[in-house]
Amino acid sequence: MSGPADTAWRVGSVSRISKETPSAARIVLDVDGWPGNDAGQHLDIRLTAPDGYTATRSYSIASAGPGMVVDLAVDKLPDGEVSPFLVDDVMAGDKLEVHGPLGGWFVWRPDAASSPVQLIGGGSGVVPLIAMLRSHHDTADATPFRLLYSLRTPEDTFFPEVLKDADVDYVYTRRAPDGWPTPAGRLTKDVLAASVFAAAEKPRVFLCGSTGFVETVAAWLVELGHDPRMIRTERFGGT
Amino acid sequence: MSFITRGFSGRSHDRDPRLPPGQTEVSDWPVLSAGPTPRVDTEEWEFSIRTENGAHTWTWDQFMALKIDDVSTDIHCVTHWSKLGTSWRGVSIDTLFEGIETSHDFVMAHSYGGYTTNVPLDELLNGQAWIAFEFDGEPLEAEHGGPARLIVPHLYFWKSAKWVRGLVTMPNDDPGFWEQSGYHIHGDPWKEERYW
Numbered sequence A: 001m002s003g004p005a006d007t008a009w010r011v012g013s014v015s016r017i018s019k020e021t022p023s024a025a026r027i028v029l030d031v032d033g034w035p036g037n038d039a040g041q042h043l044d045i046r047l048t049a050p051d052g053y054t055a056t057r058s059y060s061i062a063s064a065g066p067g068m069v070v071d072l073a074v075d076k077l078p079d080g081e082v083s084p085f086l087v088d089d090v091m092a093g094d095k096l097e098v099h100g101p102l103g104g105w106f107v108w109r110p111d112a113a114s115s116p117v118q119l120i121g122g123g124s125g126v127v128p129l130i131a132m133l134r135s136h137h138d139t140a141d142a143t144p145f146r147l148l149y150s151l152r153t154p155e156d157t158f159f160p161e162v163l164k165d166a167d168v169d170y171v172y173t174r175r176a177p178d179g180w181p182t183p184a185g186r187l188t189k190d191v192l193a194a195s196v197f198a199a200a201e202k203p204r205v206f207l208c209g210s211t212g213f214v215e216t217v218a219a220w221l222v223e224l225g226h227d228p229r230m231i232r233t234e235r236f237g238g239t
Numbered sequence B: 001m002s003f004i005t006r007g008f009s010g011r012s013h014d015r016d017p018r019l020p021p022g023q024t025e026v027s028d029w030p031v032l033s034a035g036p037t038p039r040v041d042t043e044e045w046e047f048s049i050r051t052e053n054g055a056h057t058w059t060w061d062q063f064m065a066l067k068i069d070d071v072s073t074d075i076h077c078v079t080h081w082s083k084l085g086t087s088w089r090g091v092s093i094d095t096l097f098e099g100i101e102t103s104h105d106f107v108m109a110h111s112y113g114g115y116t117t118n119v120p121l122d123e124l125l126n127g128q129a130w131i132a133f134e135f136d137g138e139p140l141e142a143e144h145g146g147p148a149r150l151i152v153p154h155l156y157f158w159k160s161a162k163w164v165r166g167l168v169t170m171p172n173d174d175p176g177f178w179e180q181s182g183y184h185i186h187g188d189p190w191k192e193e194r195y196w
């Protein structure tokens, strides 16, 4: 599953596309010949216009394991070139060119290791972490898992059906659910410290989101005593 | 290749000829890093070159006393973005290798934080690579590899090791950290050598 990605582009067929949140879509692709993928890997999608112009972007895979079905979740950046097309224009039955699976570092494989795993996702950065949670659940792996999920509002939750079975701390940055104990606001170092496995437990950390989110949180984790070598990051872009 | 994505027209079809295939020009500067950003003080910073014949080491002040080049170049990241016409200042690898002899053909770049990447030595020499410490007239930010990073602009930018601390020559083209994690052993953007 984690062997070399071959260099060919494959054609994936959109078997389902649905609204995931007010700004994001979930896209399920059937990719003929897909070799399966590890939790945390991504793929490249290449769009081609009639005149041959192409645009290519990376998307994390929310599913893991063998099989030729690949789940994606794409958040729309209003000024973006590719994400508005994927979210608003793609329909079931459409074909998309994909290449992958890619990335051999930001991956989690079931291993029942004694050290716990701390997942930290900001916005759509939760996507590869969803694959890890699913893989952890599906293989009944005994590693302690915890997710810290920073998102704008309750309606922005990705993959709620996966999260409901997981140990999740939510940080709502714009609006919290009614009756939520704390007001909405950005993640702080104190909330981070209170919501993740302590450095003393030597967790492996998978941290993913916009570049600014990852930079900030990674620096806090190091300040809180986490070993930088235990922190794996994936930066989606933006600031 | 006759694949067309239904309904896609794209934003700008005047592709700048400086853009390699599969790349999009950006004005901001995305970051590709595997972990937290190391913070290295220039007081503690050292840079060394090690060959089968011994090692040479420079402190920050010694490094600043070397011949400094102004470099204007395009940079291309494997995650499909390019920045055109970036300007840097740094010391060329030619300058650093003056008086250093090696029979090795390859180099492993080592970084603070533990990352490594491999490059053929003849792709670092002859005005092709620098240890850069300034970007757009400002000290290079830690997020982008400061205080100093290798720049090898003709290869994908992961080869331009951030937080570089040294070059070690080697007889074989052993894969570095990124190359072991799925990136191509060589990384030419014009040939789209992105992944194995």
Ligand SMILES: Cc1cc2nc3c(=O)[nH]c(=O)nc-3n(C[C@H](O)[C@H](O)[C@H](O)COP(=O)(O)OP(=O)(O)OC[C@H]3O[C@@H](n4cnc5c(N)ncnc54)[C@H](O)[C@@H]3O)c2cc1C
Binding pocket: A042, A057, A058, A059, A060, A061, A073, A074, A075, A076, A077, A079, A080, A081, A082, A083, A084, A124, A127, A128, A209, A210, A211, A234, A235, A236, A237, A238, A239, B026, B028, B079
């Ligand atoms: C390894 C990897 C995995 C990714 N996985 C996902 C995923 O699972 N789901 C997903 O929705 N996106 C994901 N992304 C981001 C995705 O690749 C695109 O960058 C994103 O969809 C924007 O593309 P666009 O063409 O719409 O915007 P563009 O036209 O490329 O950019 C528009 C503007 O938005 C900025 N921008 C780019 N990315 C972001 C960001 N994340 N936040 C804020 N501003 C940004 C750009 O710098 C630019 O200024 C991933 C990126 C990487 C590198």
